[in-house]
Amino acid sequence: MKKGFSNRLFFIPIIVFIIICCLSACINGKEINTSVNSKETSEPLIDLTSMTGSDYSSKTDEPEIIEYRTVADGRAVFAGTCEEGATIYIEHDGKVIMSTKSHYGSFIFELSVTPQSSPMEVSVYAKAENKALSESVSGVAYYETDDPGISEWVWVGKDFRLFFSATKNNYYRNDVLDNRQEKNAKQRIAERVTWLDENLGAKPIYILVPNPNEIYGEYMPDGMVRQFETTSLHEQTVRLLNESGAVVIDMKPILEQHKNDEFAIYHHTDSHWTEYAAFFAYTELFDYISRSFDASKPRPIEDFGFRNESRQVGDLYTDLSMDETILYETSTFSNISFQTPVGIPKYKNDISTLIHEEPTKEYTFINPDSTGKPNVIILRDSYSIMMFDFIAERCATTTMRSMWDFSFDKALFTELDIDYVIYIICDMNLKNLYK
Numbered sequence: 242m243k244k245g246f247s248n249r250l251f252f253i254p255i256i257v258f259i260i261i262c263c264l265s266a267c268i269n270g271k272e273i274n275t276s277v278n279s280k281e282t283s284e285p286l287i288d289l290t291s292m293t294g295s296d297y298s299s300k301t302d303e304p305e306i307i308e309y310r311t312v313a314d315g316r317a318v319f320a321g322t323c324e325e326g327a328t329i330y331i332e333h334d335g336k337v338i339m340s341t342k343s344h345y346g347s348f349i350f351e352l353s354v355t356p357q358s359s360p361m362e363v364s365v366y367a368k369a370e371n372k373a374l375s376e377s378v379s380g381v382a383y384y385e386t387d388d389p390g391i392s393e394w395v396w397v398g399k400d401f402r403l404f405f406s407a408t409k410n411n412y413y414r415n416d417v418l419d420n421r422q423e424k425n426a427k428q429r430i431a432e433r434v435t436w437l438d439e440n441l442g443a444k445p446i447y448i449l450v451p452n453p454n455e456i457y458g459e460y461m462p463d464g465m466v467r468q469f470e471t472t473s474l475h476e477q478t479v480r481l482l483n484e485s486g487a488v489v490i491d492m493k494p495i496l497e498q499h500k501n502d503e504f505a506i507y508h509h510t511d512s513h514w515t516e517y518a519a520f521f522a523y524t525e526l527f528d529y530i531s532r533s534f535d536a537s538k539p540r541p542i543e544d545f546g547f548r549n550e551s552r553q554v555g556d557l558y559t560d561l562s563m564d565e566t567i568l569y570e571t572s573t574f575s576n577i578s579f580q581t582p583v584g585i586p587k588y589k590n591d592i593s594t595l596i597h598e599e600p601t602k603e604y605t606f607i608n609p610d611s612t613g614k615p616n617v618i619i620l621r622d623s624y625s626i627m628m629f630d631f632i633a634e635r636c637a638t639t640t641m642r643s644m645w646d647f648s649f650d651k652a653l654f655t656e657l658d659i660d661y662v663i664y665i666i667c668d669m670n671l672k673n674l675y676k
Contacts, residue, residue: 287337297373304367312392317382327367344401345571351397359384403557414471426675430485453507504573511555516575519628536613546576555594583630611637615660625665
């Protein structure tokens with residue numbers, strides 16, 4: 242009996258110690274939580290009062306909100322203009338809730354509005370470098386319930402960048418091929434490589450273009466984090482095409498080298514790459530083709546007359562059901578100094594970033610200067626539109642299949658006596674290659 246009581250006495254200090262540790266942890270946890278809550282309720286990190294005063298000799302012009310729309314439940318999108326180079330600050334209830342950089346004097350931002358916070362009144366300021374904060378302009382965001390339609394196709398990113406939400410599976414690495422799919426795809430590609438070589442002495446060339454958010458992921462909306470160590474469908478496709486014996490032009494590492502160039506490689510408000518980016522694919526393509534066709538060496542960059550132009554915004558802006566005719570984006574376009582056999586326009590008009598309908602159809606272009614140049618066929622998505630005229634000028638005949646027609650038509654290839662089957666495709670359409 243005494244021995245059992247003695248044993249219980251032995252455990253009492255241990256129990257007391259455990260209780261003290263638990264109480265200490267709870268107290269520390271409470272302190273930590275209090276600290277976090279205090280931080281959340283403290284003054285905002287951005288202090289607008291520090292951007293005014295006698296330290297500045299002039300004041301930034303006040304911004305102008307030129308369009309507002311609730312594009313889906315709780316998604317309130319504002320677009321406007323401001324002094325070039327200015328940063329936009331959005332204030333609500335005395336706190337800066339967002340800031341975004343403008344792009345050549347145009348800006349876009351999105352606010353999240355709940356039924357409880359609607360209507361949400363905000364003040365919008367602009368600040369240019371070495372100038373004081375502007376006067377504010379007022380905006381009101383509303384929560385509205387409506388069928389979002391195609392507006393769900395668009396993510397409003399940071400610093401005047403829009404992204405196509407159809408790239409979601411690519412971005413989060415949810416679309417890679419499993420072992421069986423990869424094996425079947427590799428076999429299908431290898432069979433096509435072999436058939437072209439044995440029957441026509443031809444080769445397939447795959448130009449693989451990354452989605453814009455693969456190059457500019459830092460501009461994606463806050464909270465959209467992914468696992469970069471996971472293999473992407475792009476990387477998987479490059480590997481299996483190479484292993485199948487195809488010629489691959491992987492544009493991802495090339496475009497990464499040019500992401501901070503003077504000229505844009507992707508439009509900010511349109512889902513396509515620019516002609517400037519396509520030029521690098523053109524150069525890679527004809528560096529390869531000219532090994533067999535000397536007359537098809539690529540032209541130097543000076544012949545393309547690249548320049549930055551202010552044009553009406555692109556297709557992602559219109560997908561928000563907003564008016565592309567009243568907002569402008571400065572982006573890069575070509576002004577070629579040579580003649581091509583192409584007689585159709587690329588763009589909707591001379592001041593538009595939107596692509597024209599004509600290049601989506603099937604065409605064959607015959608080059609009067611065809612000596613020593615190959616016959617090619619292009620299987621493609623809309624990224625081909627930025628370079629089909631560049632290609633046609635370096636080839637004898639160029640057959641451009643209707644957009645989205647990726648059929649491997651052996652009879653047609655034989656009839657056209659093609660030398661190369663050229664695939665031009667961006668990441669979100671890669672699985673079309675395996676059909």
